[in-house]
């Protein structure tokens with residue numbers, strides 16, 4: 001660190017960084033250059049312009065775990081206002097830049113391009129540039145001029161009036177670059193990352209408390225409407241370009257010193273916004289002030305669909321749009337990271353109907369329409385005009401949305417949105433009433449999806465729990481063979497009727513399984529059975545049957561049916577029983593019968609062996625499967641509701657599902 | 663609301679499944695016939711199971 005006296009005014013001047021060659025004296029605003037042994041004053045620099053920046057010299061922050069302090073600044077003027085390049089001194093002695101404009105932050109460092117760069121006149125918006133083996137999309141080419149400096153700097157521009165070209169290069173990630181042609185002979189590349197304000201953990205920021213600013217002698221700018229005289233307190237002084245008086249409809253050019261009237265909104269067009277201008281509300285954890293109100297209409301198939309937009313401002317976070325359409329609300333923010341094409345993974349240069357990926361979500365194209373400005377009131381950071389038209393491409397991944405606005409200059413502005421419940425908006429801005437949303441919003445989350453998931457989770461949980469319980473039931477059930485008999489059926493009819501010996505069914509009242517088998521092929525056997533309590537002479541009459549068919553055809557061996565079958569009787573009390581069985585057998589298959597033909601007639605049995613086994617207390621899996629079935633209707637119901645909600649959503653889109661009746 | 667029905671149903675069905683297994687309930691409803699002849703053993707033709715349902719036998723191809 002080098003501390004010296006300003007050659008102009010003698011005030012103390014500090015050079016903290018090794019790399020800095022120039023410094024602006026904070027006392028007299030002289031630009032001082034450091035030579036090997038002495039200092040030289042290069043004269044005074046112009047005053048810094050108010051640009052609404054929350055950063056100041058001395059602000060500290062963190063990037064990628066490295067702490068930095070802001071020691072210098074270059075303020076640059078371009079078509080859309082000002083941007084700042086803040087010169088950073090990292091604690092490890094290195095230096096870098098923080099580009100900042102209207103709530104966007106770009107931490108960057110000079111990069112050796114290791115090859116020739118495109119000439120500025122060859123840069124086309126939408127074309128690709130390769131740097132460090134990465135594809136960058138040229139998103140904006142603008143002409144800028146130096147506005148002013150402060151603090152320490154590693155270089156200065158040849159003259160204050162130097163006009164130079166810069167190009168913004170973006171990717172499908174946070175990585176981005178700026179090409180700086182201020183020295184056309186050797187353009188400079190700055191490579192870095194777009195970061196959120198909160199990520200930088202900035203400290204020592206400017207305080208935007210108006211009272212404090214008044215104490216510091218910075219007056220909040222109040223402007224009187226040249227038509228009606230109404231006072232307007234500019235909320236984003238230095239950034240706002242147009243002020244449309246909400247009382248008389250006069251729109252003033254704030255960039256013009258004589259406050260030129262840009263256009264006049266007709267009285268008949270006047271709309272009273274639901275959220276008043278100047279209202280403050282907390283959304284997404286930050287407090288926003290409503291700066292502007294805009295009514296636009298989207299033209300779809302010859303019909304105009306109006307929607308309203310509230311421009312929200314927070315000096316640290318920048319701008320947000322609160323968009324209301326048919327009672328559905330979306331909070332949108334401009335983004336600089338480009339969405340990618342789902343297929344190729346390349347950043348999108350031309351918005352189409354294709355599905356996009358952004359921050360890991362898949363966005364489906366919803367609608368493309370031309371939106372036209374119908375009414376404006378309040379402050380706007382760009383040169384808004386009535387009748388302005390943009391081509392708007394909307395993509396949704398509820399509750400998220402992506403939108404690209406293409407203006408005639410082929411400039412593309414992307415924004416990401418999040419659906420807000422109307423109540424959330426009403427609560428944030430203290431609104432007493434808010435209109436009920438109409439139909440389904442494009443990015444409205446499907447309320448049935450989480451219910452469906454939960455219902456299926458419960459179904460799966462039920463499956464697991466009932467399976468475990470059934471396995472336990474199987475383990476502890478007696479499953480005890482209480483009777484078993486085998487025999488052979490012949491052409492003798494008496495061999496088809498069997499009366500068993502008495503047998504004991506012990507234990508508590510339980511179910512009883514009777515399993516019948518018959519060693520047959522291409523034949524069916526019916527068993528007419530009666531389980532008779534030998535004490536009470538009460539019979540349980542039931543039946544079962546087996547059928548087995550097999551053969552060979554062109555596909556090879558086939559078989560159908562089974563030689564075994566079982567029937568489970570309910571609640572048989574303990575006692576002594578015997579079994580009566582009558583068998584009937586035949587070969588004709590029911591499926592082979594012609595319509596109207598008598599049912600399969602028994603025919604004399606060819607010899608076959610048979611067996612009957614009686615077990616008590618067998619695990620009954622039927623209840624397991626019935627339970628799974630009974631648990632299905634609720635998830636299926638939610639699935640149906642979800643589908644119908646999605647149908648309603650997409651009916652309003654460019655991709656309306658075609659119904660079968662059409 | 664419906665979700666609660668679903669949950670209660672699930673818990674109820676688990677209980678029912680256990681209870682039905684324990685108490686031996688099944689889907690079969692046999693015909694109960696009282697006072698069948700005591701002579702079946704000697705004369706098997708004296709009683710026939712009432713259950714005469716023919717099963718639909720799937721035939722071969």
Ligand SMILES: [Zn+2]
Nearest residue numbers: 006009025028
């Ligand atoms: Zn000085």
Ligand SMILES: [Zn+2]
Nearest residue numbers: 225228245248
């Ligand atoms: Zn006015």
